[in-house]
Structure formats: structure tokens, C-alpha cells
Amino acid sequence: xxxxxxxxxxxxxxxxxxxxxxxxxxxxxxxxxxxxxxxxxxxxxxxxxxxxxxxxxxxxxxxxxxxxxxxxxxxxxxxxxxxxxxxxxxxxxxxxxxxxxxxxxxxxxxxxxxxxxxxxxxxxxxxxxxxxxxxxxxxxxxxxxxxxxxxxxxxxxxxxxxxxxxxxxxxxxxxxxxxxxxxxxxxxxxxxxxxxxxxxxxxxxxxxxxxxxxxxxxxxxxxxxxxxxxxxxxxxxxxxxxxxxxxxxxxxxxxxxxxxxxxxxxxxxxxxxxxxxxxxxxxxxxxxxxxxxxxxxxxxxxxxxxxxxxxxxxxxxxxxxxxxxxxxxxxxxxxxxxxxxxxxxxxxxxxxxxxxxxxxxxxxxxxxxxxxxxxxxxxxxxxxxxxxxxxxxxxxxxxxxxxxxxxxxxxxxxxxxxxxxxxxxxxxxxxxxxxxxxxxxxxxxxxxxxxxxxxx
Amino acid sequence: xxxxxxxxxxxxxxxxxxxxxxxxxxxxxxxxxxxxxxxxxxxxxxxxxxxxxxxxxxxxxxxxxxxxxxxxxxxxxxxxxxxxxxxxxxxxxxxxxxxxxxxxxxxxxxxxxxxxxxxxxxxxxxxxxxxxxxxxxxxxxxxxxxxxxxxxxxxxxxxxxxxxxxxxxxxxxxxxxxxxxxxxxxxxxxxxxxxxxxxxxxxxxxxxxxxxxxxxxxxxxxxxxxxxxxxxxxxxxxxxxxxxxxxxxxxxxxxxxxxxxxxxxxxxxxxxxxxxxxxxxxxxxxxxxxxxxxxxxxxxxxxxxxxxxxxxxxxxxxxxxxxxxxxxxxxxxxxx
Numbered sequence: 001x002x003x004x005x006x007x008x009x010x011x012x013x014x015x016x017x018x019x020x021x022x023x024x025x026x027x028x029x030x031x032x033x034x035x036x037x038x039x040x041x042x043x044x045x046x047x048x049x050x051x052x053x054x055x056x057x058x059x060x061x062x063x064x065x066x067x068x069x070x071x072x073x074x075x076x077x078x079x080x081x082x083x084x085x086x087x088x089x090x091x092x093x094x095x096x097x098x099x100x101x102x103x104x105x106x107x108x109x110x111x112x113x114x115x116x117x118x119x120x121x122x123x124x125x126x127x128x129x130x131x132x133x134x135x136x137x138x139x140x141x142x143x144x145x146x147x148x149x150x151x152x153x154x155x156x157x158x159x160x161x162x163x164x165x166x167x168x169x170x171x172x173x174x175x176x177x178x179x180x181x182x183x184x185x186x187x188x189x190x191x192x193x194x195x196x197x198x199x200x201x202x203x204x205x206x207x208x209x210x211x212x213x214x215x216x217x218x219x220x221x222x223x224x225x226x227x228x229x230x231x232x233x234x235x236x237x238x239x240x241x242x243x244x245x246x247x248x249x250x251x252x253x254x255x256x257x258x259x260x261x262x263x264x265x266x267x268x269x270x271x272x273x274x275x276x277x278x279x280x281x282x283x284x285x286x287x288x289x290x291x292x293x294x295x296x297x298x299x300x301x302x303x304x305x306x307x308x309x310x311x312x313x314x315x316x317x318x319x320x321x322x323x324x325x326x327x328x329x330x331x332x333x334x335x336x337x338x339x340x341x342x343x344x345x346x347x348x349x350x351x352x353x354x355x356x357x358x359x360x361x362x363x364x365x366x367x368x369x370x371x372x373x374x375x376x377x378x379x380x381x382x383x384x385x386x387x388x389x390x391x392x393x394x395x396x397x398x399x400x401x402x403x404x405x406x407x408x409x410x411x412x413x414x415x416x417x418x419x420x421x422x423x424x425x426x427x428x429x430x431x432x433x434x435x436x437x438x439x440x441x442x443x444x445x446x447x448x449x450x451x452x453x454x455x456x
Numbered sequence: 457x458x459x460x461x462x463x464x465x466x467x468x469x470x471x472x473x474x475x476x477x478x479x480x481x482x483x484x485x486x487x488x489x490x491x492x493x494x495x496x497x498x499x500x501x502x503x504x505x506x507x508x509x510x511x512x513x514x515x516x517x518x519x520x521x522x523x524x525x526x527x528x529x530x531x532x533x534x535x536x537x538x539x540x541x542x543x544x545x546x547x548x549x550x551x552x553x554x555x556x557x558x559x560x561x562x563x564x565x566x567x568x569x570x571x572x573x574x575x576x577x578x579x580x581x582x583x584x585x586x587x588x589x590x591x592x593x594x595x596x597x598x599x600x601x602x603x604x605x606x607x608x609x610x611x612x613x614x615x616x617x618x619x620x621x622x623x624x625x626x627x628x629x630x631x632x633x634x635x636x637x638x639x640x641x642x643x644x645x646x647x648x649x650x651x652x653x654x655x656x657x658x659x660x661x662x663x664x665x666x667x668x669x670x671x672x673x674x675x676x677x678x679x680x681x682x683x684x685x686x687x688x689x690x691x692x693x694x695x696x697x698x699x700x701x702x703x704x705x706x707x708x709x710x711x712x713x714x715x716x717x718x719x720x721x722x723x724x725x726x727x728x729x730x731x732x733x734x735x736x737x738x739x740x741x742x743x744x745x746x747x748x749x750x751x752x753x754x755x756x757x758x759x760x761x762x763x764x765x766x767x768x769x770x771x772x773x774x775x776x777x778x779x780x781x782x783x784x785x786x787x788x789x790x791x792x
Binding site: 183424 | 497498500555558568570571576578580581582583585589590706710713768772775779783
């Protein structure tokens with residue numbers, strides 16, 4: 001029990017903080033923060049697998065998150081029949097052209113020795129393939145985007161239940177990670193960071209600008225939900241009865257029947273949003289717990305020992321006959337797939353897919369701060385990091401506002417310094433996160449909950 | 457005549473903008489590469505440091521304008537450059553003293569440095585946004601054009617106009633001056649040589665009596681000059697917005713790596729490589745080709761290789777290709 005005391009203490013403090021938000025601000029905000037904390041926790045588990053277990057630095061988290069989000073659209077949205085009829089064939093042909101290009105290039109690489117002619121051949125295939133793609137794709141894309149552009153203008157998805165998209169997100173992100181890993185994993189650590197960041201930017205810009213795929217910057221709204229809708233809840237009798245039961249005391253104080261009815265309907269509206277958020281919390285929590293159990297088991301398994309051995313001394317591990325390139329690629333795919341799940345969870349939670357919102361600040365650097373602050377190599381630490389940093393990220397602005405008001409209370413309302421500070425309160429979150437990261441890196445370089453490996 | 461028209465179109469829409477944009481990238485890329493060569497880490501705070509210097513230029517420009525100080529037809533911002541540079545260098549030295557020096561003495565691995573620079577990036581961004589806010593600001597004053605399209609048409613009697621914005625001319629001239637002074641300094645002076653020695657082999661440099669503190673100090677001073685001037689030139693040419701500066705970090709990194717990281721001359725050329733690639737690949741050649749082919753063969757489409765939405769993606773793809781084929785960059789990296 002004693003060895004877990006740190007973890008228990010840290011998590012209880014976190015829980016108390018969220019409860020305090022519930023008491024002082026509102027329960028709805030507290031649950032929103034908690035849900036996002038859980039999503040961040042999934043992301044940090046993914047990043048921690050790559051960085052903590054294997055020492056791979058992946059600044060491309062943003063790209064995998066975006067792909068996870070894309071998966072929600074591709075899996076859960078109903079297919080747009082008209083668009084498929086208009087241009088679906090062209091897109092399918094394009095897909096097969098790409099497959100043919102890849103197969104041809106692989107064939108050339110495998111069966112011909114390196115020579116000038118091989119290089120020319122590959123260049124010819126690439127250039128010819130791109131021309132062919134443009135020729136087939138352009139009319140198809142135009143036709144698809146012309147189908148009711150205000151509402152659809154894209155191919156739609158497969159119309160499956162939304163929970164399948166979480167798995168779809170994992171596969172999409174894992175697939176991208178396979179390609180990125182093949183390209184970039186041989187690079188030195190800081191090159192790898194830059195290369196993954198830039199590849200993620202490329203992915204996001206493709207998602208943003210290929211409108212036939214997922215409407216691009218026009219956003220997809222009204223995605224399916226694994227939880228009931230507030231409006232349905234507000235009209236269903238069992239829910240109203242439940243709310244009434246919870247608040248019998250409060251309601252019995254009101255005498256007039258009409259007033260009581262008004263108060264009840266207000267309570268039902270509040271409760272319905274909280275109920276929906278609780279449903280999400282339950283789903284997310286179960287994902288986090290499953291992932292935590294699996295990663296924790298993996299960490300103490302022979303596989304985990306192997307990964308640590310590779311991380312700590314590549315040459316020694318290689319001398320023992322471990323295939324480092326293969327293991328690195330595998331763990332890169334695994335971590336990215338988990339980030340993809342988180343991306344899908346986030347879009348499901350929001351109910352909308354906004355490619356324009358994927359920015360490296362929020363989806364790469366903040367996630368990295370979470371991993372570093374929480375504790376690299378320690379899953380409990382990584383999850384805690386996700387909680388702490390997300391909490392600070394959201395609550396820094398209200399806290400800064402409170403402090404500014406406190407310290408400038410002697411100044412008049414119209415004082416320009418005071419007005420300016422109050423206006424810039426939202427930006428204090430960057431300051432808090434930055435100083436937090438620098439302090440942790442300096443005085444506790446292994447994070448709040450450092451990695452502790454015991455040989456059992 | 458058609459041929460000259462075609463050349464003018466190409467010059468006006470690709471050559472001049474690419475030269476100006478490339479100069480701005482080149483300054484940033486040399487900044488990245490210097491830090492990488494001497495201090496040995498990838499500085500993720502690059503974009504925000506450039507933004508920090510520019511912020512002072514913007515504020516001082518507003519101040520100078522309010523007291524009526526100006527340079528006539530030249531932008532007032534040029535007058536603010538020395539002050540902005542001093543503020544930038546002070547900030548950099550402060551950051552170095554409180555943040556980077558600790559890890560340098562401990563000889564931390566480059567990854568740790570990179571993470572620390574991410575922390576610096578957050579803090580710098582916060583300071584900038586708290587002081588000046590995130591909104592878009594224009595601080596260009598004075599003459600806007602050196603050569604207007606209509607004037608050029610009258611002068612030469614051609615169909616196509618050639619525009620030369622004053623900011624583009626200033627950018628190219630100032631970049632050439634700064635970069636040539638810097639190369640002279642690095643290659644011809646004793647201090648520059650000691651910096652190169654330190655970058656080549658730290659231990660041997662220390663053995664031969666080079667003072668590491670002095671080398672670091674001078675590196676930050678040069679870096680401060682490059683960052684501030686690069687930032688101000690970009691801001692004059694487009695506009696000043698903190699978020700855009702953060703995003704510019706990515707093509708700047710691409711330029712530094714494409715040119716061979718650690719090699720200032722490579723970074724200088726890398727800036728132009730990236731800028732030309734971005735603009736040539738996303739430019740619509742319709743008008744250019746229309747002049748060259750017979751009248752009935754004019755193309756219907758825009759003749760654009762990629763839409764301008766993919767401007768950034770082009771430079772990143774080039775970087776990925778270079779990393780794949782020649783990881784040390786086009787001009788052999790490492791050693792300044």
C-alpha cells in the first residue's frame with residue numbers, strides 16, 4: 001500500500017480540485033473539464049508509450065488526433081448517396097491508382113538493383129501517377145462538392161454506430177504511423193521531432209482542404225452520439241420523475257403549482273446536460289481504465305523489459321539479438337493508434353469535426369507538457385499529467401482574472417493597466433503552462449510521479 | 457513582345473515575392489542553425505522569439521509616430537530596429553541565464569534542450585500576448601511602392617505590369633547587408649573563428665583557451681540581431697500577428713534542415729529554396745502560358761500544380777524528401 005501512497009495522494013488532490021470547480025463554478029463545467037481530462041489522459045498514455053517506454057519523440061500528436069476525428073466522420077456519418085453517384089467512381093479509381101503506384105514502386109525497389117534507370121522509373125511512375133490522379137479526381141471532386149454544398153458536398157461515411165469509429169480512429173492513426181515510422185524513425189531525436197511535427201501539419205492541411213473527404217474547413221456538425229440527446233431526455237417521463245425525486249425537498253418549498261412546474265423544468269434542463277456528460281464520463285473512464293490495465297501489464301511483461309532495455313541501451317539490446325528497428329516501428333504505431341482513439345473520443349464528445357481547430361500548440365505541445373509534467377515512463381504519472389495540465393489550461397484564465405482583480409482592486413475601474421490586464425487574462429494559461437514545464441524540468445526532471453520499475 | 461510579357465508576369469508574381477519571402481525565411485533559418493551549431497539544440501521558441509523582437513518594433517513605431525519622428529518615405533520601423541534588437545538580446549540573455557545555461561553546464565541531451573525550449577516558447581507567447589494582444593497589426597508607413605504596375609506599363613508599353621513594393625526591396629537589401637556582415641564576421645574575425653572552433657569541437661576549443669561564456673554570449677547577440685531583423689521585415693511585408701509568427705517556425709525549420717542544419721550558408725540558401733518551391737509549385741501558370749502558346753491553344757484550367765492552400769505542405773514535403781534522401785541537407789550540415 002505504501003508504494004501507492006504518492007499516487008493516491010496526487011489523484012485525490014486532483015479529484016478535490018475538480019469537485020471544488022463543481023461547487024464554485026458549476027457541475028456542468030466540472031464534468032466538461034473531467035471529460036477533457038480523461039481524453040487528454042488517453043493521449044498522454046499514447047505519447048507516454050512512445051516516449052516513456054521507447055524514448056521516441058513524436059511531435060506529430062496533432063496529426064493522429066485529427067485522423068481520429070476524421071475516422072468519426074468516415075465511420076459514423078450516413079453515406080451521401082447522391083455524392084457517391086456523382087463522383088464516387090472517380091474517387092475509387094484514384095484509390096486504386098494510388099495502390100497500383102505503391103505496388104509498382106515496391107516491385108521496382110525489390111527486384112531491380114540500384115541504378116540510374118531505376119530512379120528514372122520511379123520518378124516516371126510518381127509523376128505519371130500524379131497526372132493520372134489529377135485527371136480522374138478533378139471532375140469527381142467537383143461533382144461531389146457540388147452536391148448540396150451547404151449541407152453535404154462530401155462523400156459521407158459508412159453510417160455505422162459511432163463507437164466503431166474509435167476503433168477506426170486507431171486504425172487510421174496506426175496506418176499513418178506506419179508510413180511516418182518507415183520514413184522518419186531512423187532520424188536523430190530532434191530531427192524526428194521536427195519531421196513528425198511537419199508531417200502532422202501536412203496531414204492536417206490535407207484534411208482541411210480536401211472538402212470531398214470531410215467538408216474540410218466547412219466542418220461536419222451533428223455527429224452521432226453514444227449517449228442520449230438532451231432534448232429526448234427532457235421529454236421522457238422517467239427522467240423527469242428522477243429529477244423530481246432528487247429535488248423533492250427543494251420543490252416542496254415552492255407553493256404555487258405553476259412556479260413549481262417552472263422550477264422543475266429548469267432543473268430538468270440542467271440535469272439533462274449533466275446526465276449526458278456523465279454518460280460520456282463513464283465511457284471515457286472505462287477506456288482509460290482498460291488502457292491503463294493493458295499498458296501497466298505490458299510494462300511489467302517481458303515485452304516491457306525488452307522495450308526498456310532498448311531505450312536505455314540500444315547497442316546492448318541489439319547485441320542481444322533484439323530487432324530495434326522493428327520494435328521501434330511497432331511501438332510508434334501502438335502509441336499513435338492510442339492517440340487516434342483519443343482523437344475520435346474528442347470529436348464524439350464535441351459532436352462536431354472542425355479541422356481548422358487542429359493546431360500544434362494545443363494538440364502537440366500541450367500534450368507533451370502533460371507527459372513531461374506527469375512523469376515519463378509511468379502510466380499513472382502520464383494520466384495525472386493529463387489531468388493537471390488540462391485543469392490548469394482551462395482554469396488558468398479564471399484564476400488569473402481573480403488574482404488580477406484582487407491586486408488591482410485599489411485602482412479605478414477605468415484604469416488602463418487594469419483594463420488591459422483583464423482583457424489579456426486568457427493568455428495567462430500559456431504563462432502558467434510554460435513556467436510549470438520549466439520548473440518541473442529543472443527541479444523534478446522525471447515528473448510529478450517518476451518512473452519506478454521493480455523487478456518482480 | 458509576348459515573350460517579354462510572359463517573363464514580366466513570372467517576375468512579378470513569383471520571382472520578386474519569392475526573393476522577399478526567401479530572405480525573411482533565410483534570416484530565421486540562420487538563427488535556427490546558429491543556435492543548433494553552437495548551443496546544440498533545436499530551438500522550438502524560434503518563431504516566438506522573432507515575434508518578441510518585432511513586438512518592440514511595433515510598439516516603438518507607434519510611439520515614434522505619435523511624437524512625429526519618422527524617416528520620410530522609408531518606414532519608421534527601420535528606425536526602431538536597434539532598440540528592438542537590444543530588447544531582444546536582453547531577453548535572450550535573460551532566458552539563457554535562467555533556463556538554458558543550467559542544462560548546458562549539465563550537458564543534457566538535445567531532446568531535453570528541445571523540451572526546455574518548448575517551455576520558453578509557452579512563456580514567450582504568454583508575454584507577447586499579454587503585452588500586445590493576439591490581434592493583427594500593420595505598422596508599415598512611408599512610401600508603399602517603388603514601382604507601380606501602371607507606371608511600369610506606361611514606361612515600357614507592355615501589357616503586363618511589374619510591381620515592386622518598398623517592403624520587398626527593403627527586405628532584400630537589408631538581408632543582403634546583414635548576412636554579408638555576418639559571414640564576414642564568422643569567417644574573417646578572430647571571434648568568429650573561435651565560434652566556429654567551439655561549434656566544431658567543444659573540448660579542443662576549450663583546451664585552446666576559448667572562453668565558452670563569450671562564445672555563447674556572442675551567439676545570442678548575433679541570434680538576436682537575426683531574429684529581430686527577420687521578424688520586422690516579415691511584419692513590414694505582411695503584417696504582425698503572434699500566431700502567424702509561431703507558424704512561421706515550421707518553414708524556417710524546413711529551410712534550416714534543407715540547407716544542412718548547422719551550416720549558416722546552407723540555411724541562407726535553404727530559405728530561398730523553400731520560398732521558391734512554395735511559390736513556384738502553388739502559382740497558377742495560366743497567364744504565363746497564354747503568352748507563350750498560339751492564341752487558340754490557351755489553357756482552360758489554372759495550370760496550377762497544387763492549390764495555394766497547400767503552400768506550407770509543399771515546404772514540409774520538400775523537407776521530408778530531403779530527410780529521406782540526404783539527411784545532412786543539400787549543403788552538408790554541422791560546422792559553422
